[in-house]
Amino acid sequence: MPIGPPLLQIQNVQKSYGATQxxxxxxxxxxxxEVVTVIGPSGGGxxxxxxxxxxxxxxxxxxxxxxxxxxxxxxxxxRKRRSERDLARMRxxxxxxxxxxxxxxxxxxxxxxxxxxxxxxxxxxxxxxxxALHWLGRxxxxxxxxxxxxxxxxxxxxxVGIARAVAMEPKILLLxxxxxxxxxxxxxxxxDVVLSLAAEGMTMLVVTHEIGFARDASHRIVxxxxxxxxADAPPxxxxxxxxxxxxLRGFLGRFTAAHRx
Amino acid sequence: xxxxxxxxxxxxxxxxxxxxxxSAITVAISxxxxxxxxxxxxxxxxxxxxxxxxxxxxxxxxxxxVLLFFVYYGLPITxxxxxxxxxxxxxxxxxxxxxxxxxxxxAIGSIPRGQTDAAKAIGLPFPERLAYVIAPQALRRFLxxxxxxxxxxxxxxxxxxxxxxGDLMFGIQKVVGRTYExxxxxxxxxxxxxxxxxxxxxxxxxxxxxxxxxxx
Numbered sequence: 001m002p003i004g005p006p007l008l009q010i011q012n013v014q015k016s017y018g019a020t021q022x023x024x025x026x027x028x029x030x031x032x033x034e035v036v037t038v039i040g041p042s043g044g045g046x047x048x049x050x051x052x053x054x055x056x057x058x059x060x061x062x063x064x065x066x067x068x069x070x071x072x073x074x075x076x077x078x079r080k081r082r083s084e085r086d087l088a089r090m091r092x093x094x095x096x097x098x099x100x101x102x103x104x105x106x107x108x109x110x111x112x113x114x115x116x117x118x119x120x121x122x123x124x125x126x127x128x129x130x131x132a133l134h135w136l137g138r139x140x141x142x143x144x145x146x147x148x149x150x151x152x153x154x155x156x157x158x159x160v161g162i163a164r165a166v167a168m169e170p171k172i173l174l175l176x177x178x179x180x181x182x183x184x185x186x187x188x189x190x191x192d193v194v195l196s197l198a199a200e201g202m203t204m205l206v207v208t209h210e211i212g213f214a215r216d217a218s219h220r221i222v223x224x225x226x227x228x229x230x231a232d233a234p235p236x237x238x239x240x241x242x243x244x245x246x247x248l249r250g251f252l253g254r255f256t257a258a259h260r261x
Numbered sequence: 262x263x264x265x266x267x268x269x270x271x272x273x274x275x276x277x278x279x280x281x282x283x284s285a286i287t288v289a290i291s292x293x294x295x296x297x298x299x300x301x302x303x304x305x306x307x308x309x310x311x312x313x314x315x316x317x318x319x320x321x322x323x324x325x326x327v328l329l330f331f332v333y334y335g336l337p338i339t340x341x342x343x344x345x346x347x348x349x350x351x352x353x354x355x356x357x358x359x360x361x362x363x364x365x366x367x368a369i370g371s372i373p374r375g376q377t378d379a380a381k382a383i384g385l386p387f388p389e390r391l392a393y394v395i396a397p398q399a400l401r402r403f404l405x406x407x408x409x410x411x412x413x414x415x416x417x418x419x420x421x422x423x424x425x426x427g428d429l430m431f432g433i434q435k436v437v438g439r440t441y442e443x444x445x446x447x448x449x450x451x452x453x454x455x456x457x458x459x460x461x462x463x464x465x466x467x468x469x470x471x472x473x474x475x476x477x
Contacts, residue, residue: 056378084386092384102379106397115393116383168383 007032007203008172013052013062022048023059024227030172033201037208037218041251045227046207050174053205054094055087066093067171092120095165099177101157103149109136109160110145113167121168135163139193155186162193166202173197175206191217211255215239223248265445269436276432277453283346283428284415284457287353291414292407294354295361300391302362303369313362320359325417328352333424349421353414360410368403369395401472408465412458419454429453 006029015023022045030036038046051057053064055072058081064071071090074082082090103112113132117123123131136142139159141152149157158178165173175194179187191213198204198217208214214221214235221238223231223245231238231245243249302313320328329352336343343351372395380394422431433450437443 051378054382056381088381088384088386091381094382096378096382098375098379098382100373100375102373102375104376104379104394104398106401116385119389119393120384164379164383 005032006030007034007067008053008205009063009065010049010053011063011065013049013059013064015048015052015057015059015061022227023052025062026224026227026229028222028229028232030203030205032203034220035198035202035204035206035218036220036222037206037214038222038224039208039211039214039251040224040230044225046224047176049224050096050176050205050207053172053174054091054096056096066090088120092116092168093171094174095168095170095172096174097158097161097165097176097178099180101149101154101161101181103157103160103164105149108146108148109141109152109163112149112160113164116164116168131167132163135167136160138196139163140189153186154182155189158182158186158190159193162190162197166197172203172205175204175208177207177209179208179210211252223251225251262445265440265442266449269433269440269446269449272436273429273432273450273453276427276429279427279431280415280418280429281457283350283353283418283421283426284411286350287357287414287418288411291354291357291361295358296365298358299362299365299369302366304387304391317359317362320355321363325352325356326420326423328356329420329424345421345424345426349418349424349426353417353421356417357410357414360413361407364403364407364410365399367406368399371402372398401468404472405465405469408461408468412461415457415461416454 008028008030010026010028013023013026014021024045026045026049028036028049038049040046048057052059053066053071058072063076069090070076072081072087074080074086081087103109104115107115110129110132113135114125114128117128117131118125121128133142133145136145139162141156141159141163144152144156144160149160152160161178178194179190182190187210191210194204194206194213195217206214206218215238216235218235220232221235222229223238225247231243231248237243238248239252243252298313298316301309302317305313329349332352332355333343333345333348336348376394376398377390380390385394418428419430422428422434425431429450433446437446440446
């Protein structure tokens with residue numbers, strides 16, 4: 001397991017929607033080069049937590065730091081939000097891949113990747129195009145560069161989604177249930193891309209229902225339920241037969257039972 | 262009957278031109294103003310949203326004729342004394358701006374939330390998100406209903422003859438007053454309005470088809 005100061009440090013993050021508290025004081029650290037997977041039942045706050053990390057959601061309390069910088073607030077104690085430009089600059093340091101891909105439907109695969117490179121990273125169109133083609137090659141889609149998202153399969157769209165995120169060279173990649181909307185036979189091609197990025201040392205925070213992937217690919221697994229972290233340990237401890245967290249044991253038990261069917 | 266129409270047509274041309282002119286000015290200005298206010302309604306701070314929402318709801322609840330009379334006969338009391346042409350155009354613009362605001366709101370509202378999320382995630386600030394992600398997608402949803410709404414401006418413009426503006430309707434009434442041939446002339450007038458508006462709805466349909474190749 002990689003060591004070093006945490007690249008991402010989440011401390012006591014709380015969030016409520018009205019009367020419902022969805023995050024109840026979450027603590028989580030991700031070191032540089034580490035792959036941390038968040039598993040747990042639906043409605044447990046996994047996706048909300050991930051969306052707080054690049055401030056797609058604001059949080060009511062606590063702090064989220066990336067590389068020593070507070071993500072959404074310029075003054076955490078006073079809850080003073082960063083300006084729009086400042087927030088955008090912070091978000092450019094994190095890459096995010098979405099469950100429903102969220103590719104820009106009016107832009108080709110290459111243009112989807114180029115948009116951030118030209119408008120945020122200020123590369124020339126030629127440089128951006130070269131870089132987009134490089135990343136499309138990495139995800140095995142060089143020949144689809146000029147196709148619109150609607151002309152691609154779900155698995156291909158999601159690989160473009162990954163290329164769009166990593167081409168920005170983010171410090172950390174956030175993956176939000178990126179295979180949940182895919183047909184089962186397309187899941188493998190997407191996970192292969194993620195595995196190859198992990199092998200190159202890309203720091204990742206992954207929310208997933210693919211328990212097998214979590215076990216094989218992560219340095220640490222975080223179990224979240226009821227808006228709080230129930231367990232945070234390397235995979236072999238999480239899956240150990242004498243796992244002390246009963247809720248986690250039940251959750252994993254249901255999964256293995258489902259897989260035996 | 263054809264003879265009466267052939268006789269009347271030259272007298273109707275200046276009015277036809279005025280109708281087209283008023284419609285064009287109304288549509289051009291209301292589209293710009295309506296687009297800005299529409300964006301304000303969707304993304305603006307709460308007070309701006311309330312003002313735009315109230316403006317749109319109120320205006321859309323008022324008949325065009327009442328708007329026109331309000332501007333032409335009502336506003337002079339406040340010191341704003343407009344010529345018939347200017348009052349007519351202003352009245353129609355107010356009516357049309359409210360429509361465009363709703364067109365813009367509908368178009369932006371139809372874009373999935375995930376598009377904004379993705380644009381934010383790659384680090385685009387608000388103006389860039391709007392320009393490169395939201396607007397290009399909203400445009401294709403905006404254009405067909407907007408172009409359809411242009412026909413409302415053309416039809417509504419017939420009312421400005423009541424302010425004494427020499428539009429197509431005004432021209433028809435003048436000729437009818439001389440020849441006492443209402444059936445032929447109003448029929449021909451209706452035909453002219455229909456031709457303008459049918460061309461617009463054909464264009465609207467063509468636009469819809471042009472943009473339909475982009476699926477979600």
